[in-house]
Amino acid sequence: MSEQRRLDVLRAIVQDYVATSEPVGSKALLDRHQLGVSAATIRNDMAALEEEGLISAPHTSAGRVPTDAGYRRFVDQLGHMKPLSRSERVAIETFLQQAVDLDDIVDRTVRLLSSLTHQVAVMQYPSIGTATVRHIELVSLADTKVMVVLIMSTGRVEQRVLTIAHTADQLLSLRDVVNQAAEGRTRAHAADRLDAWAEQRRAGAKPDSHPDDSTPTSVGVIRDFLAEEREERVVMAGTSHLVRSGQDFPETIGPVLDALEEHVVLLRLLQQMEGDDVYVRIGGENAIDGFRTASIVSAPYTAGGIGVLGPTRMDYLTTIAAVRAVARYVSEILEQ
CATH class of the missing domain: 3.30.450.40 (GAF domain)
Structure with missing residues (x-):
């Protein structure tokens, strides 16, 4: 018995059943497909496919329908990619x-x-877990209020008003610090880097290339915002x-x-x-x-x-x- 012919019969059964939702019989296969064999041969092939568990009879009619295993065989071996126009x-x-x-x-x-x-x-x-920070913008709203605009690599934009005491120069310095730590990194990684920066400042060590006027407290507020869990x-x-x-x-x-x-x-x-x-x-x-x-x-x-x-x-x-x-x-x- 030809394995390829049997697979051709399975392909035809899957295609007809998907199109019609009706169990497929040997006569329908002969009428709709150029299989090049007799009805008796197709019935033998269908019997073999049923024995393999690839098709089954939903009731006492002569028609057969694909099983889960039959669909799997179709997808893996017969489902040649249909390109979009x-x-x-x-x-x-x-x-x-x-x-x-x-x-x-x-x-x-x-x-x-x-x-x-x-x-x-x-x-x-x-x-949220795999996206990276594209940029963080800080906008002064009042002496102690700053709007933080977080732009992620996915295009997601979040805004949050945080309490941060600042002058104009301090806000610019703070923006440089947080972007140097965050850009190109996940929120969690950025939060860890800001933690490390603040810890260095508290320990009295001045990190290279960081301005003096950004305080660990201000950095900590933004760090907490980045570290928040998102559903x-x-x-x-x-x-x-x-x-x-x-x-x-x-x-x-x-x-x-x-x-x-x-x-x-x-x-x-x-x-x-x-x-x-x-x-x-x-x-x-x-x-x-x-x-x-x-x-x-x-x-x-x-x-x-x-x-x-x-x-x-x-x-x-x-x-x-x-x-x-x-x-x-x-x-x-x-x-x-």
Whole structure:
């Protein structure tokens, strides 16, 4: 029995079932695909695929549907990359480049990905832990009030009014100190460097190239701001697509919807990727119980993860291509 022919039959079954949601029989395969063999041969191939656990009969009809293992074999061995058309690539790039700020980039990304794949799209907000400080600006509001403007490498901008006694010259010196310590470093690393600077000053040692008029107290206030814990966020769009696919879940869609409500769960989902390319988890491969009847296609971008979630009866080729392309464009925009 030809292994390649059997895989061709599996590919045809996956493609037809994804397109029609109906179990696929040998006659339908003969009618729709140029397999070059008899109906009896196809039935034998289908029997072998069923014995391997790659397809199964949902009921007593002659049709078969892919199992989780069958989808996995399709993705790993048969799912040749389906490239996006030039018009699709241009549309993605144009839509994302029209964003006015970081929040708009994230919102546009999940809406775009959901629209392209007809699935639920999820995106980890640019990670605070891995982002680096681009610049810190200090703006005097009063003799003892300073607005600190923190600009991160992801484009995220934070503002905070802090109590810092200062003169104009002292504020300029303080800005030089904090930027020398922070620029190009994560918030945590920058906070550690400011700690070390303040400790040197308290010990009476003057660090090279640092001005005399910045005090450990002022540096400490900004250090505390940088060291504050920030909650990681996940943004989602397209839940309605999942609800419309409710019939594709074996029992109920409830556990999937419940899991989607838990942002900690979604963060775990996006952080479980392996390597730098698209990562596909199908049905029971998911460690999160609520997603064991779903498939997840995810990819890393500059400062986090992005992906889609839907039923195992998913158009994997289109979804993988869309997730990869959108993740790449988001990375390019954030790095500008």
